Amino acid sequence: MANPITKITSNKPVLTDNDPQEELITLNLGPTHPATHGVFQNVLQMDGERIVSGVSTIGYIHRAFEKIAEHRPFYQITPLTDRLNYCSSPINNMGWHMTVEKLLEIEMPKRVDYMRVIIMELARITDHIICNGILGVDTGAFSGFLYVMHEREKIYEIYEEICGSRLTTNIGRIGGFERDFNESVFAKIRAFLKRFPPVLDEFTELFDRNRIFIERTSGVAAVDTATALDYSWSGPLLRATGLDYDVRVMEPYSSYEEFDFEIPVGTNGDVYDRYMVRNEEMRQSMRIIEQALDKIEKEPAGIFHADVPEYYLPPKEKVYNNMEALIYHFKIVMGEVDTPKSEVYHAVEGANGELGFYLINDGGRSPYRLHFRRPSFINYSMYAPMSRGMLLSDAIINMSSLNVIAGELDA
Amino acid sequence: MSKLDNKVLFSRLQERFGDLISNETEPYGLLTVETQKANIIEVLEYLKKDEDLQFIYLTDITAVHYPEQELSIAVVYHLHSFVHNVRVRIKVYIDGQNPIIPSATLLWKGADWMERETYDFFGVRFQGHPNLQRILNVDDMDVFPMRKEYPLEDPNRVDKKDYFFGR
Numbered sequence: 244m245a246n247p248i249t250k251i252t253s254n255k256p257v258l259t260d261n262d263p264q265e266e267l268i269t270l271n272l273g274p275t276h277p278a279t280h281g282v283f284q285n286v287l288q289m290d291g292e293r294i295v296s297g298v299s300t301i302g303y304i305h306r307a308f309e310k311i312a313e314h315r316p317f318y319q320i321t322p323l324t325d326r327l328n329y330c331s332s333p334i335n336n337m338g339w340h341m342t343v344e345k346l347l348e349i350e351m352p353k354r355v356d357y358m359r360v361i362i363m364e365l366a367r368i369t370d371h372i373i374c375n376g377i378l379g380v381d382t383g384a385f386s387g388f389l390y391v392m393h394e395r396e397k398i399y400e401i402y403e404e405i406c407g408s409r410l411t412t413n414i415g416r417i418g419g420f421e422r423d424f425n426e427s428v429f430a431k432i433r434a435f436l437k438r439f440p441p442v443l444d445e446f447t448e449l450f451d452r453n454r455i456f457i458e459r460t461s462g463v464a465a466v467d468t469a470t471a472l473d474y475s476w477s478g479p480l481l482r483a484t485g486l487d488y489d490v491r492v493m494e495p496y497s498s499y500e501e502f503d504f505e506i507p508v509g510t511n512g513d514v515y516d517r518y519m520v521r522n523e524e525m526r527q528s529m530r531i532i533e534q535a536l537d538k539i540e541k542e543p544a545g546i547f548h549a550d551v552p553e554y555y556l557p558p559k560e561k562v563y564n565n566m567e568a569l570i571y572h573f574k575i576v577m578g579e580v581d582t583p584k585s586e587v588y589h590a591v592e593g594a595n596g597e598l599g600f601y602l603i604n605d606g607g608r609s610p611y612r613l614h615f616r617r618p619s620f621i622n623y624s625m626y627a628p629m630s631r632g633m634l635l636s637d638a639i640i641n642m643s644s645l646n647v648i649a650g651e652l653d654a
Numbered sequence: 655m656s657k658l659d660n661k662v663l664f665s666r667l668q669e670r671f672g673d674l675i676s677n678e679t680e681p682y683g684l685l686t687v688e689t690q691k692a693n694i695i696e697v698l699e700y701l702k703k704d705e706d707l708q709f710i711y712l713t714d715i716t717a718v719h720y721p722e723q724e725l726s727i728a729v730v731y732h733l734h735s736f737v738h739n740v741r742v743r744i745k746v747y748i749d750g751q752n753p754i755i756p757s758a759t760l761l762w763k764g765a766d767w768m769e770r771e772t773y774d775f776f777g778v779r780f781q782g783h784p785n786l787q788r789i790l791n792v793d794d795m796d797v798f799p800m801r802k803e804y805p806l807e808d809p810n811r812v813d814k815k816d817y818f819f820g821r
Contacts, residue, residue: 302790309775310799314806345682475712475764486736488711493739585681588732588743590713601730603718614716616732624767653790 267295274303278381278639281649285627292635297627305653312613316578317343317417318556320613325411327615328651330373331366331594332411333402338591340415341496342600346587349551354542355419356498357535361432362414364528369395370594371521374646378518379450381643382459387449394442401431418555419548432536436529447522457515464629464641465513474625478596478618479520480645484512490592502531514644553580578608595619595646619651658738660685666707670700686743691755694746698761701733701742709733709742715758715768717776719750719801726750727776757783775800
């Protein structure tokens with residue numbers, strides 16, 4: 244099938260005065276349509292079922308996170324990051340904490356690094372299975388979604404075991420974790436690693452060679468690497484075009500350089516490739532988690548944070564019984580800790596691509612400026628221009644494959 | 655390929671632009687330089703198109719407001735060279751009363767939304783942008799909320815009646 248993106252010029256409607264505008268229909272796709280995967284709107288000019296032009300409108304759930312962050316101590320920014328990409332909130336959490344640790348130049352114990360890797364890869368799996376599951380729903384296949392939803396619950400149970408919450412997790416701390424993984428956590432992770440591969444196999448058997456699925460996705464919304472780079476795409480979308488850019492490999496954080504894994508890439512950059520890349524990434528994630536479990540066994544047990552009492556929030560029982568812990572607790576909660584005047588950019592490989600935190604610190608109790616480089620926001624900017632000339636049904640599948648999370652889009 | 659040394663990169667920039675590139679710092683290993691708005695596009699174009707450097711990836715555009723400075727708005731660009739696996743940060747300080755800077759959309763289409771976001775929050779007008787409208791905030795808003803002159807409400811104020819606000 245030919246590449247449907249022939250020309251991308253600007254965001255302005257392509258209609259001119261000579262066009263018989265009466266024959267075009269304006270279609271509001273969204274803001275709260277099931278196929279828009281969140282609260283955002285596309286005003287499309289339709290010629291029959293074909294999209295002539297479109298304008299994307301976003302910002303419906305904009306919550307001013309960057310502004311709020313300027314008024315909060317570092318710890319209280321963690322819940323804001325959770326709510327960026329709520330499908331994989333631990334990655335956002337860890338990314339923020341690593342940014343602050345980079346600013347404070349805190350060295351992490353290896354065991355903490357591996358624990359973080361496990362959590363981040365589990366989060367990547369939850370994000371990808373939901374994205375691919377919903378892609379199946381949008382092509383008319385519901386059962387795959389039900390299979391994987393069950394697996395997401397299993398991962399949420401692991402989160403729950405660690406920190407008590409499931410969706411917006413708040414697992415991390417500056418300097419490590421709030422608590423150690425107990426035996427039950429490790430047992431649940433191992434059980435998941437055993438039960439998930441056959442489910443994933445079954446899921447992929449449903450779609451990979453399914454004629455309807457292939458015809459709906461193959462060749463649809465194909466993007467070449469140059470165009471993807473022009474629009475600053477990252478993550479599975481960029482990798483589906485054939486470029487193996489992955490922050491975990493390019494700029495390893497949290498000891499990712501010690502892990503053996505591959506970066507799956509596609510060839511056509513179409514919806515089918517994005518689906519395949521995500522599936523393969525889930526397999527690679529499991530590979531990483533298995534290695535991390537092996538590595539953790541070789542590290543001394545019970546170390547779940549760095550020895551930085553001036554930055555690491557002490558546990559409650561210590562606060563009640565230990566004077567120093569009480570003082571540190573007070574200073575940390577009130578944002579009275581000394582931080583260097585500097586600026587730092589730290590990026591992690593989020594489920595949707597490069598998730599960056601640009602922090603400018605003036606030594607005060609809150610960041611002077613905090614900017615989130617949100618992959619969904621940047622990836623979605625191509626949606627309206629790339630939809631031109633596309634059938635509406637293909638545009639729906641395309642939106643599904645972009646995996647735009649409204650919380651990350653708007654922030 | 656091995657990492658491009660920051661010193662080499664800075665000397666390349668100085669060789670090409672001379673004094674127009676200044677204030678070299680390396681916070682946490684990321685080369686940060688300043689330049690002027692008149693030549694920002696030239697600098698970005700050089701970094702992007704130079705065969706050796708190849709900073710082809712525009713990671714991010716944003717701004718920072720320093721109300722106490724004469725040139726009170728800093729527009730910040732992050733670029734990434736995949737070939738050398740090096741990032742660079744470029745800052746341009748512009749007048750906060752009349753914040754105008756050329757648009758980078760001619761070099762990267764991805765700059766479109768990043769610049770709209772920066773305009774929306776800081777009021778930076780990007781000359782040559784094809785569609786410079788607010789993106790996250792409502793269109794009829796007449797302030798640029800990320801500027802420091804719009805502080806958040808004091809959470810401890812007591813003069814406000816909660817029942818007027820549904821609380």
